[in-house]
Amino acid sequence: MQxxxxxxxxxxxxxxxxxNTWTDIELNSHINLAQRYIGSRLRPELIPALIVLKTETxxxxxxxxxxxxxxxxMVSSPYHVSxxxxxxxxxxxxxxxxxxxxxxxxxxxxxxxxxxVVTDGLLRISQLRTDGFLLYYYLSYPADLTIDSSVTExxxxxxxxxxxKAAADALIKTRQLDESNLLLKYLEGRIDMANKExx
Numbered sequence: 001m002q003x004x005x006x007x008x009x010x011x012x013x014x015x016x017x018x019x020n021t022w023t024d025i026e027l028n029s030h031i032n033l034a035q036r037y038i039g040s041r042l043r044p045e046l047i048p049a050l051i052v053l054k055t056e057t058x059x060x061x062x063x064x065x066x067x068x069x070x071x072x073x074m075v076s077s078p079y080h081v082s083x084x085x086x087x088x089x090x091x092x093x094x095x096x097x098x099x100x101x102x103x104x105x106x107x108x109x110x111x112x113x114x115x116x117v118v119t120d121g122l123l124r125i126s127q128l129r130t131d132g133f134l135l136y137y138y139l140s141y142p143a144d145l146t147i148d149s150s151v152t153e154x155x156x157x158x159x160x161x162x163x164x165k166a167a168a169d170a171l172i173k174t175r176q177l178d179e180s181n182l183l184l185k186y187l188e189g190r191i192d193m194a195n196k197e198x199x
Contacts, residue, residue, distance in 0.1 A: 001159050004148035006031050006166070013167035013183070022170055032144045034165035035154050042158060043195045044075045044139045049153045051075060056134040064124040068138065076137040078114040078125060161190055 007027050011017060039050055050072075056065045058080070114134070115126035125134070142153040154162055168183035 003145040003150045009163045010166045030166040034162045035142045038161045039142045052140045064122045070140040072139040078136040
């Protein structure tokens with residue numbers, strides 16, 4: 001759904017068809033914050049567009065790497081892979097994914113799985129290899145919507161959650177706290193139901 005459509009639907013909940021209390025810029029900000037919130041609250045496999053394959057080149061004596069700026073959480077353990085290529089198991093049940101780049105072929109088996117920890121914006125691994133690559137999947141924040149034709153990366157079935165969150169946050173500006181809290185309570189129930197859907 002495009003930003004302009006999201007904004008129209010948020011205005012519906014605010015009972016304001018055209019900009020009066022809330023400018024378009026204000027609502028755009030609420031929508032972007034809302035989609036980041038929803039993207040971080042839903043079970044990762046519900047939002048596959050936000051799952052990113054990250055590859056780091058292994059350099060002698062390096063045991064930690066800075067996390068991507070859009071990092072939310074890890075969804076697979078890091079693996080060591082050879083320079084020749086890699087076949088990876090996508091981090092969710094019954095789903096496989098090939099990782100292919102200019103330097104990677106296909107159908108090569110995974111190598112060693114690392115024990116790792118994420119702390120202070122770094123991914124740290126437990127042991128050192130001197131060749132190949134470190135590979136992992138992570139959940140990313142959705143890209144900000146900057147123009148009216150920008151399309152959210154939140155799947156269609158969960159876009160209404162973004163709209164509810166944005167409207168609830170916007171209502172705080174006018175101190176309509178009871179109505180905002182009702183929307184937030186309903187929203188949390190919907191998120192809980194979505195996350196309990198059959199895997």
